[in-house]
Amino acid sequence: TGWRIGYGAGPAPLIKAMTKVQSQISSGACSVAQAAATAALNGPQNSVALFKSAFEARRNLVVERIKGTDGLTLAPPDGAFYAYIDCEHFIGATTAEGIALEDDTAFTAYILSEAKVAAVPGSAYDLSPFFRISTACSEDVLNIALDRIAAALSKLTVKGNTP
Template identity: 50%
Template sequence: AAYTESELRALSNVLLKHPDVWVLTDDMYEHLIYGDFVFKTIAEVEPKLYERTLTMNGVSKAYAMTGWRIGYAAGPVALIKAMDMIQGQQTSGACTIAQWASVEALNGPQDFIAKNKAIFQARRDLVVSMLNQARGITCPSPEGAFYVYPSCAQLIGKKTKAGKVIDNDEAFCSELLEAEGVAVVFGSA
């Protein structure tokens, strides 16, 4: 679930025609990309979008700190100041230990990210391979993150062993839970 440079360029071409549209980008998985995929931001691809791009990131994924709830944003100064005002008045701050742990994660050695990425890639490859062996399931190999989005389209309209018709992806997920005890989230969710 990552955009290629050509996809970002095509999106940029549309956005340049709409100067009142802001770009909000979630770069949380920038370090968890696989193979030859090259991570780029939309502002790198089209510098004219820089002043109306808000980039979000954090330590949750690459640094395995999901429960610590530390994120950060970069963007135009006026927007960041407004966000700071809202955050300071409307939400609670992250605990001190989480803040300092995040500083150390961001400034400390980064070599473990490559090791973790290799582990995630091996898991991704195994899961995708196994899903593609399942009758009626197709699963593309994602270029980043650690989620897969298999398709059960070939099973829509088919009957279960009990004679129940699988009429959509939600029904497929319900049947998978009932019959096999496997919980998944349906794609139309």
């Protein structure tokens, strides 16, 4: 989603600790990324509101669609372009082939296979039983993905209930 570049401001002890961690992760941003960041910060800012509005609309779309999908819940994201969705209701559910979805990794494998939607299991971030989807795509793509996920979930047998 772009060049990883940024800056930090805060109390000196915090910045010192952040610098120590960052120095082990990256050797620094390349000169092209630094020049681009400078231009972005010093240049016209009128596009920022447009991007903010687009990302808010996508977030709101995902929140509303998930609210309308039985068995899934989420806390609305406050500033990220992805959503963590709680899939605990479907842990232990079985597919039409009789395969049990034992954890969020199995859940995301199922929606990849059945719905053709890529997601990251929450366990990759120590947030099981959630899964993460990106909202950095068009509303049309999000609607298609969420339709496919809902259709795939309707095929599962959950705790004695049949699809």
